[in-house]
Amino acid sequence: MPTRLLRSPLSALRLWLLIALTLCAFAQAALAGSAEFEQGIELIKTNKYDQVEEGVTLVASSRDPRAVGLLAALQDSDLYLRKADGRLFIATRSDAGYDLIDPLTQAAAGVAGQRDLKRIRINNRLRSQLRTAVATLNLTHPDAVVRLTAVNEMLDRLDADSLALLRDLAGEEKNAQVREGMTAAIALADLEAEEPARRIEALDQLEGNLHPAVQGGIQRLLSQEQDAEVRAAAEHVLEAIQFKRDLYGFAETLFFGLSLGSVLVLAAIGLAITFGVMGVINMAHGELIMLGAYTAYIVQQLMPGHIGLALFLAIPAAFLVSGAVGILIERGVIRFLYGRPLETLLATFGISLILQQLVRTLISPQNVPVANPDWMSGSWQINSVLSLTMNRMYIIAFCLIVFTALYLVMRKTSLGLQVRAVSQNRAMARAMGVRSARVDALTFGLGSGIAGVAGVALSQLTNVGPNLGQAYIIDSFMVVVFGGVGNLWGTLVAGMSLGVVNKILEPWAGAVLAKILVLIFIILFIQKRPRGLFPQKGRAAEG
Amino acid sequence: MTKTKRIASAATLAAALSFGITSLANAADTIKVGILHSLSGTMAISETTLKDTMLMLIDEQNKKGGLLGKQLEAVVVDPASNWPLFAEKARELIEKDKVAAVFGCWTSVSRKSVLPVFEELNGLLFYPVQYEGEESSKNVFYTGAAPNQQAIPAVDYLMDDLGVKRWVLAGTDYVYPRTTNKILEAYLKAKGVADEDIMINYTPFGHSDWQSIVSDIKKFGSAGKKTAVVSTINGDANVPFYKELGNQGISSEDIPVVAFSVGEEELSGIDTKPLVGHLAAWNYFMSVDTPENETFIDSWHSFIKDDKRVTNDPMEAHYIGFNLWVQAVEKAGSTDTDKVIEAIIGLETPNLTGGKAVMLKNHHITKPVLIGEIQDDGQFAVVWETEKEVPGDAWSDFLPGSKDIIADWTPPISCGNYNTVTKKCSGQNY
Known part of the structure; x- marks a missing residue:
C-alpha cells in the first residue's frame, strides 16, 4: 500500500x-x-x-x-x-x-x-512539620497499613493542600479502611462547607467515627452553627460518639484497674507467704522487691544489647538473689524472734534501712536505668479511643503466671504440704517428722524470692532506686490484710479489686483522695470482718 | 513488766536506727562552711550531688589561697531527708560548729523547717533550688529561681511560640507545686484563659501509676485546641509519667510537657526515649556553650573522677551563691553575718551561661531563663531564652495577697514583707 x-x-x-x-x-x-x-x-x-x-x-x-x-x-x-x-x-x-x-x-x-x-x-x-510531610508522602505508599496511619495522622492537621491531595486519592484508593479514613478526613473538612446539605452529609459520614479530631470538629461546628437541622444532626452524631467513648472509657478504666491490681498482687503475693502463712511481719519485704529490681538492672548491664533476653534471665536470678537474702534474714534474725511480733517488726524495719543504704553506698543513690525491650513499649490500638498499653498487658499476664505457679507449689508439692502443715499446727507437724526449722527457712526464702520476681516486673514500670521498696510495703500489707491472712486467692481477689476501685475513684476524686478513700474503706471493712475477704476456716484459724 | 521491757527495747532500737552521721570538726584556725544536704533517704538522689559540688568549690577556693588568708573547711552533716532533723542539724552547724555560712536544703519544707533556726541564731543560708516564692528572710539568700524566673516565662513561651490554648497544671502534692500552680492559674486567667481550659491535677510523692491521669490528659487535649502540660511533678515520679505518655501515644508535638523539676541529673538515671522533644525550663543547661561552663564541667569531672557525671541548674546556683559569698566576705573583711548581709547586696558574679548574676535587695538574684528540649542523650537543646537576666521576685505579682508586697533588706525599709500601699512592714519576719 x-x-x-x-x-x-x-x-x-x-x-x-x-x-x-x-x-x-x-x-x-x-x-x-x-x-x-x-x-x-x-x-x-x-x-x-x-x-x-x-x-x-x-x-x-x-x-x-x-x-x-x-x-x-x-x-x-x-x-x-x-x-x-x-x-x-x-x-x-x-x-x-x-x-x-x-x-x-x-x-x-x-x-x-x-x-x-x-x-x-x-x-x-x-517534628510537627516532618510528621505532616512524611504522612503526606506516605499517602501513596504501596503498603496499606502505612497509608492508614498516614491518613490518621493527617486528620489532626488538614490544610487546603493536603485536602486536595486526599480528594484526588480517595477515588483511586483500593483498601476499604484507608478509603474510609480518607472520606472521614474529607467529611471533616466539609463540616465547614457553605451549603447546610453538605454539612449534614458530612455529619452522616462521620457518625460513629471515634477519632478525637472528629469530636473536636463537631464541637467546633456546634459552637457556631446557625442552621437548626444541622445542629440537630450534629448533636445526634456527637451524642452517639460520646456514648461510645464513655463505653470504651469504662473498659479502659477497668483495664487500668486490673493492671494496677496485678502490680499490687505481684508486690503482695510474696508477703502473703511470709506474713500470711508464717505470720512474720516483714518490713523488709519492700527491699526484697528492690533487690529483685536491681538484679534485673545488673543482669541487663552484664548483657548489653540483649535487653529482652536479659529480662527473662533476670527472673530466675532475682528469685535466687532475693530468696537467698530472705533465707539469710530468716536464719540470722527472724528465727530468734518467732512469737514476738513487735521485735520482729522493728528488726526487719532495721534490716530494710540497712539494705537501702547498702544499695545507696554500693551502687548509687541515684536511680538506675532499666531499659524496656521494644516489644514492651507502645500500645495495642483497638480503636481511636481504646488502646491497651503493652507493658501493662504483660504485667497482668505475668502476675497470673506467678500466681498460678505459686498456687501449684503450695498445693501440689511436698514443700507446699509441709509449709501448710507447719503453719497449721507446728507441734503436730514436728511429731510427724517435718523439720520445721528447715521448712521455715524455705518458706521465707520462697516468699522473698517471689518478691524478687515482682521486683523484675516493677523495674519495667517504675523507677529502680533505693526507695523502690518503700512505695510498695504499705500497699502490700493492705492487700494481704484485706484479702484474708493466709489465703492466696484472697490476695489475688483483694489486689485486683483494690486496683479497680482505686482507678474508678481516681478520675473524680484525684489520686491523693482516691488512695485515702481506699484506705478508709479497708479500715471499715476490717472492723466488720477482721479476718478479711477469705478468712481461714476450721481448726487452722484458731492456731 | 515484760511489756515495759519490750517497749523500752523497741525505743532503744528506734534511737539506734535514727542515729545519723555526725562529723567531727576540729578547732583549727579555719573558716567553716556548713553543708546541709541529705545524703540518705528520699532526697539523697538529688542532694548528694550538691554536697559534692560544694566540696569541689571549697577545694578550689582553698587552692586559690583560701579566704581572708585562712583555709576553708567544709562541715558536712546528713539531715537524712527528715525535715525536723534539718532544723536540728542546722542548729548544730551554727551553735556547735560555728560555721560562717551554710549551703543547703532542697525541698521547700526543709527550708521552712530551718528558717526559724537561722533567724534565731542569725546564721546565713544559701538556698540553691527553684522554689515557689512568697518568702524573703534576712538570713537566707535564694540563688535558685523564683516563679517569675521559671514558671511564668515558660508559660509565655508556650502561649506565644507554640500557640497553646488549653493547660494542664500537673504537680506533686506539696507546697511548691501548689503555690506555683496558684500563681500560674491567676496568671493564665489574667491572660484571658477560660476556667474550662485549665485542668489541675495533684498526685502523691513517688506516684507510679499514671494510666488514668495520662488518659485524662489525652481526653482533655483532644478538644481541638492546642494543649500543653505544665509539670511541677517532682523527682522520680516523672519517669513513669513520661513512659506512660509514650505508651499511650502522646508525642511531644501533640501535647508538649514543660517541666520545672526535670534536669540533667534526673535524666541521667533513665531511658530517655519517651521524653525526647518534651521541654524543661531552667536557668542553666549543661549544653550551654560558654567558656565558663566548659571550665566548670571540666573541673567537676576531674573532681568527681567520672566523665559521665552531668551538671545541672542547682549546681550552678551553688556556684553563683558560693562566689557571691566569697566576694562579700572579702568586701566586708569578715565573716560576721550582719556585715556579710550588708556587703553582699549589689555584688555581681559571672554565671555559667555567659551573663551576670547580681544579688538583689530582696535576697534573690538575676537569672536568664532558658527553655530546652530534651534530646535522646539526656541533654537539652535550648529553643528559647530571655534576652537578658530576669530579676527574681520574692512576692508574686499575680496573687491577690502578695501583689503589693515587696522585699527590700536595705535601709530604710529593711523588711522582707513590706506592703507598698499601707507602707507597713508585716509582723512576720519574712
Whole structure:
C-alpha cells in the first residue's frame, strides 16, 4: 500500500517527536524536582532550625522518591553531617559505630565513629512539620497499613493542600479502611462547607467515627452553627460518639484497674507467704522487691544489647538473689524472734534501712536505668479511643503466671504440704517428722524470692532506686490484710479489686483522695470482718 | 513488766536506727562552711550531688589561697531527708560548729523547717533550688529561681511560640507545686484563659501509676485546641509519667510537657526515649556553650573522677551563691553575718551561661531563663531564652495577697514583707 508507505515515515517521525517531547517534559519535571530536592538538602545541611524548616518544605514538595526516606530519617534524628566533608548521611547505630547511607544515592557509605558525625537537630515545630510531610508522602505508599496511619495522622492537621491531595486519592484508593479514613478526613473538612446539605452529609459520614479530631470538629461546628437541622444532626452524631467513648472509657478504666491490681498482687503475693502463712511481719519485704529490681538492672548491664533476653534471665536470678537474702534474714534474725511480733517488726524495719543504704553506698543513690525491650513499649490500638498499653498487658499476664505457679507449689508439692502443715499446727507437724526449722527457712526464702520476681516486673514500670521498696510495703500489707491472712486467692481477689476501685475513684476524686478513700474503706471493712475477704476456716484459724 | 521491757527495747532500737552521721570538726584556725544536704533517704538522689559540688568549690577556693588568708573547711552533716532533723542539724552547724555560712536544703519544707533556726541564731543560708516564692528572710539568700524566673516565662513561651490554648497544671502534692500552680492559674486567667481550659491535677510523692491521669490528659487535649502540660511533678515520679505518655501515644508535638523539676541529673538515671522533644525550663543547661561552663564541667569531672557525671541548674546556683559569698566576705573583711548581709547586696558574679548574676535587695538574684528540649542523650537543646537576666521576685505579682508586697533588706525599709500601699512592714519576719 503506497499510501501507507508514504505516510509511515511521517507518522513515525511524529511519534518519535511526541515521545521525545514527553520524555523531555518528564525529565524537566524530574530535574526541577531533584533540583528542589538537592536545594532542600543544602538547606538541611546548615543545621539551623529555620533553614532546615525551609529545606524540609522543599524536599517534601519535590515529590522525589528519595524524599520519604530522608524526612523519616530526620524525624527519627538519624540524619547526620560528616564533620570531615560536611556531607549528609542517614546513620544507624551498629556494633562498629554508625552505618552510613547516602541519602542521594541510597547506597551504603561505610561506617563512622560517633565523634566524626554531627546530628541534625530538630525541635517540636520541625517534628510537627516532618510528621505532616512524611504522612503526606506516605499517602501513596504501596503498603496499606502505612497509608492508614498516614491518613490518621493527617486528620489532626488538614490544610487546603493536603485536602486536595486526599480528594484526588480517595477515588483511586483500593483498601476499604484507608478509603474510609480518607472520606472521614474529607467529611471533616466539609463540616465547614457553605451549603447546610453538605454539612449534614458530612455529619452522616462521620457518625460513629471515634477519632478525637472528629469530636473536636463537631464541637467546633456546634459552637457556631446557625442552621437548626444541622445542629440537630450534629448533636445526634456527637451524642452517639460520646456514648461510645464513655463505653470504651469504662473498659479502659477497668483495664487500668486490673493492671494496677496485678502490680499490687505481684508486690503482695510474696508477703502473703511470709506474713500470711508464717505470720512474720516483714518490713523488709519492700527491699526484697528492690533487690529483685536491681538484679534485673545488673543482669541487663552484664548483657548489653540483649535487653529482652536479659529480662527473662533476670527472673530466675532475682528469685535466687532475693530468696537467698530472705533465707539469710530468716536464719540470722527472724528465727530468734518467732512469737514476738513487735521485735520482729522493728528488726526487719532495721534490716530494710540497712539494705537501702547498702544499695545507696554500693551502687548509687541515684536511680538506675532499666531499659524496656521494644516489644514492651507502645500500645495495642483497638480503636481511636481504646488502646491497651503493652507493658501493662504483660504485667497482668505475668502476675497470673506467678500466681498460678505459686498456687501449684503450695498445693501440689511436698514443700507446699509441709509449709501448710507447719503453719497449721507446728507441734503436730514436728511429731510427724517435718523439720520445721528447715521448712521455715524455705518458706521465707520462697516468699522473698517471689518478691524478687515482682521486683523484675516493677523495674519495667517504675523507677529502680533505693526507695523502690518503700512505695510498695504499705500497699502490700493492705492487700494481704484485706484479702484474708493466709489465703492466696484472697490476695489475688483483694489486689485486683483494690486496683479497680482505686482507678474508678481516681478520675473524680484525684489520686491523693482516691488512695485515702481506699484506705478508709479497708479500715471499715476490717472492723466488720477482721479476718478479711477469705478468712481461714476450721481448726487452722484458731492456731 | 515484760511489756515495759519490750517497749523500752523497741525505743532503744528506734534511737539506734535514727542515729545519723555526725562529723567531727576540729578547732583549727579555719573558716567553716556548713553543708546541709541529705545524703540518705528520699532526697539523697538529688542532694548528694550538691554536697559534692560544694566540696569541689571549697577545694578550689582553698587552692586559690583560701579566704581572708585562712583555709576553708567544709562541715558536712546528713539531715537524712527528715525535715525536723534539718532544723536540728542546722542548729548544730551554727551553735556547735560555728560555721560562717551554710549551703543547703532542697525541698521547700526543709527550708521552712530551718528558717526559724537561722533567724534565731542569725546564721546565713544559701538556698540553691527553684522554689515557689512568697518568702524573703534576712538570713537566707535564694540563688535558685523564683516563679517569675521559671514558671511564668515558660508559660509565655508556650502561649506565644507554640500557640497553646488549653493547660494542664500537673504537680506533686506539696507546697511548691501548689503555690506555683496558684500563681500560674491567676496568671493564665489574667491572660484571658477560660476556667474550662485549665485542668489541675495533684498526685502523691513517688506516684507510679499514671494510666488514668495520662488518659485524662489525652481526653482533655483532644478538644481541638492546642494543649500543653505544665509539670511541677517532682523527682522520680516523672519517669513513669513520661513512659506512660509514650505508651499511650502522646508525642511531644501533640501535647508538649514543660517541666520545672526535670534536669540533667534526673535524666541521667533513665531511658530517655519517651521524653525526647518534651521541654524543661531552667536557668542553666549543661549544653550551654560558654567558656565558663566548659571550665566548670571540666573541673567537676576531674573532681568527681567520672566523665559521665552531668551538671545541672542547682549546681550552678551553688556556684553563683558560693562566689557571691566569697566576694562579700572579702568586701566586708569578715565573716560576721550582719556585715556579710550588708556587703553582699549589689555584688555581681559571672554565671555559667555567659551573663551576670547580681544579688538583689530582696535576697534573690538575676537569672536568664532558658527553655530546652530534651534530646535522646539526656541533654537539652535550648529553643528559647530571655534576652537578658530576669530579676527574681520574692512576692508574686499575680496573687491577690502578695501583689503589693515587696522585699527590700536595705535601709530604710529593711523588711522582707513590706506592703507598698499601707507602707507597713508585716509582723512576720519574712
